[in-house]
Amino acid sequence: MLDGTPWFGPAEWTAVRLSVRVAFWAMLTSLPLGIAVAWLLARRDFPGKQVLNGLVHLPLILPPVVTGYLLLLCFGPYGPLGRILEAYGLGLAFRWTGASLAAAIMGFPLMVRSIRLSFELVDPNLEQAAATLGASPLWIFCSVTLPMALPGVIAGAVLAFAKAMGEFGATITFVANIPSETQTLPSAIYSFLQVPDGETAALRLVLVSVAISFAALMVSEALNRRVSRARGRA
Amino acid sequence: MSFEIDITLQQGAFRLDARFTAPAGVTVLFGRSGSGKTTLVNAVAGLVRPQKGLIKIGERVLFDSHSGTMLPPRQRRLGYIFQDGRLFPHLSVRKNLLYGHRLLPAARRTEAFDQIVDMLGLDLLLDRRPAQLSGGERQRVAIGRALLAAPEVLLADEPLTALDMPRKMEILPYFERIRDELKLPILYVSHSAAEVARLATTVVVLDRGRITQVGSAGDVLSDPQVAPTGVRNLSSLLRARLVVQHADGLSELDAGGIALLVPRVSAELGTMVRLRISAHEVILSDRAPTGLSALNVLPGEITGLRTGEGPGALVTLSTAAGPLVARVTQRSARALGLAIGNRSYAIVKSVAIAPEDVGGGG
Numbered sequence: 001m002l003d004g005t006p007w008f009g010p011a012e013w014t015a016v017r018l019s020v021r022v023a024f025w026a027m028l029t030s031l032p033l034g035i036a037v038a039w040l041l042a043r044r045d046f047p048g049k050q051v052l053n054g055l056v057h058l059p060l061i062l063p064p065v066v067t068g069y070l071l072l073l074c075f076g077p078y079g080p081l082g083r084i085l086e087a088y089g090l091g092l093a094f095r096w097t098g099a100s101l102a103a104a105i106m107g108f109p110l111m112v113r114s115i116r117l118s119f120e121l122v123d124p125n126l127e128q129a130a131a132t133l134g135a136s137p138l139w140i141f142c143s144v145t146l147p148m149a150l151p152g153v154i155a156g157a158v159l160a161f162a163k164a165m166g167e168f169g170a171t172i173t174f175v176a177n178i179p180s181e182t183q184t185l186p187s188a189i190y191s192f193l194q195v196p197d198g199e200t201a202a203l204r205l206v207l208v209s210v211a212i213s214f215a216a217l218m219v220s221e222a223l224n225r226r227v228s229r230a231r232g233r234a
Numbered sequence: 235m236s237f238e239i240d241i242t243l244q245q246g247a248f249r250l251d252a253r254f255t256a257p258a259g260v261t262v263l264f265g266r267s268g269s270g271k272t273t274l275v276n277a278v279a280g281l282v283r284p285q286k287g288l289i290k291i292g293e294r295v296l297f298d299s300h301s302g303t304m305l306p307p308r309q310r311r312l313g314y315i316f317q318d319g320r321l322f323p324h325l326s327v328r329k330n331l332l333y334g335h336r337l338l339p340a341a342r343r344t345e346a347f348d349q350i351v352d353m354l355g356l357d358l359l360l361d362r363r364p365a366q367l368s369g370g371e372r373q374r375v376a377i378g379r380a381l382l383a384a385p386e387v388l389l390a391d392e393p394l395t396a397l398d399m400p401r402k403m404e405i406l407p408y409f410e411r412i413r414d415e416l417k418l419p420i421l422y423v424s425h426s427a428a429e430v431a432r433l434a435t436t437v438v439v440l441d442r443g444r445i446t447q448v449g450s451a452g453d454v455l456s457d458p459q460v461a462p463t464g465v466r467n468l469s470s471l472l473r474a475r476l477v478v479q480h481a482d483g484l485s486e487l488d489a490g491g492i493a494l495l496v497p498r499v500s501a502e503l504g505t506m507v508r509l510r511i512s513a514h515e516v517i518l519s520d521r522a523p524t525g526l527s528a529l530n531v532l533p534g535e536i537t538g539l540r541t542g543e544g545p546g547a548l549v550t551l552s553t554a555a556g557p558l559v560a561r562v563t564q565r566s567a568r569a570l571g572l573a574i575g576n577r578s579y580a581i582v583k584s585v586a587i588a589p590e591d592v593g594g595g596g
């Protein structure tokens with residue numbers, strides 16, 4: 001009903017699919033690092049902890065266009081990192097992978113805040129108990145800390161996904177607005193609004209955008225309920 | 235397996251200086267809250283690091299500041315039973331029990347799961363979550379989890395404090411069985427005289443970070459200088475043999491030839507039991523009493539008479555059952571003419587001996 005009909009054309013579909021792909025990979029690739037950073041901030045004291053905390057939160061405070069521009073400086077074709085990656089054919093600028101990176105960085109503070117909070121709620125006494133039972137620090141993390149913090153990890157991942165779906169400023173600055181490569185939902189909406197008679201098309205994408213965000217929230221709620229049920233309703 | 239501990243540990247303004255050795259059996263760390271008992275046990279477990287000293291269990295050095303040895307908790311082969319159980323809330327009882335067991339190398343996986351489950355009566359709880367257990371059940375699972383990790387020593391930090399009296403009575407016998415049947419050395423933190431009386435081989439008294447006495451349970455509990463939790467805990471520890479189960483719910487014990495009647499003791503005839511008698515439950519008489527409802531009379535000779543600052547006096551009586559302390563008022567002591575060398579009769583109501591004060595011999 002959707003594909004090919006005038007109501008929702010292939011161009012719109014491409015933008016939706018691209019957005020989901022960008023957001024999914026942004027969430028998935030930043031999750032391990034998000035968990036590691038959240039754990040460091042929640043459980044360890046080290047010199048420079050406040051600096052790390054500040055760096056993580058920077059994208060939340062900086063104008064997105066600044067983040068995008070900094071990414072372009074680093075990962076652009078002439079940037080120090082971009083040049084190396086470009087040499088291996090892995091350049092990010094003006095590619096959907098670059099859009100993923102921008103989205104991941106913008107969603108990172110939200111992800112880390114949520115996961116950090118759930119780590120802080122895990123009773124360190126349980127980790128001590130695991131240690132006296134012979135568990136190594138890595139095993140304690142895998143068998144006690146992470147499973148107990150799972151609801152927060154899921155929430156953090158969903159937040160990062162939702163943020164990535166909606167990321168606009170950093171993305172358009174870093175990877176521009178190239179249809180079927182970097183034109184995500186917000187970029188497509190923006191483009192429609194720039195042309196005469198584009199408003200109805202923009203409105204359709206707005207509805208799709210709302211629906212996807214809502215679905216993501218529903219999924220996270222359902223996962224959370226399953227986790228709490230498995231825990232036997234304290 | 236013996237304990238050898240000599241450590242100094244500073245935590246903020248609190249300083250713990252602990253030095254003692256204790257033979258195999260149950261070593262109870264006895265003292266008020268804030269006296270450093272838990273800190274000491276945590277140091278043995280490797281959860282806190284002393285500034286200097288030595289911690290040795292049997293021949294194994296767990297901590298030695300001279301050589302820089304500090305075994306991490308997972309290599310200490312200890313079973314730690316915490317006051318609050320600390321079961322993993324996201325795991326079933328079965329998985330909680332097997333948590334440490336599964337981490338053992340195959341050669342050390344000797345404790346049989348079924349046997350421990352059976353001993354602690356856990357078979358009906360295996361598929362439940364910790365949140366669905368009562369306090370007593372939770373502590374039983376915690377004991378099982380510690381035992382299944384095949385520890386060489388068991389640490390217990392006030393494992394009964396969070397429980398009500400019936401629950402305490404449910405758990406205490408398991409510690410007696412661990413002491414007597416599994417022969418596992420136990421370092422047990424408590425501020426309860428009843429637990430000391432039932433379990434302790436050795437009592438280590440802690441007060442404000444310092445050890446004030448090390449001795450047998452009987453010696454420590456009857457010494458007013460050290461009784462760390464107040465005079466109301468002053469008591470005598472008698473050993474007696476269970477000889478008759480009477481039909482009226484009383485059990486008759488034989489303590490050095492003196493018959494004592496106490497509320498029902500569920501044990502086989504002939505079993506040696508420990509009996510704690512609180513000093514303030516003992517009445518003294520200068521002649522053999524008649525026409526009294528109290529059932530237990532222990533004649534003896536006064537060997538100690540001590541008056542403190544308050545109105546009380548502590549009288550030590552040497553009886554055939556062993557030394558017995560009685561706390562009476564100084565006024566009564568004068569009225570009765572109590573003096574060292576005099577003959578006196580100690581009277582104890584049967585119901586004053588609570589079930590939690592009677593335990594296995596050990």
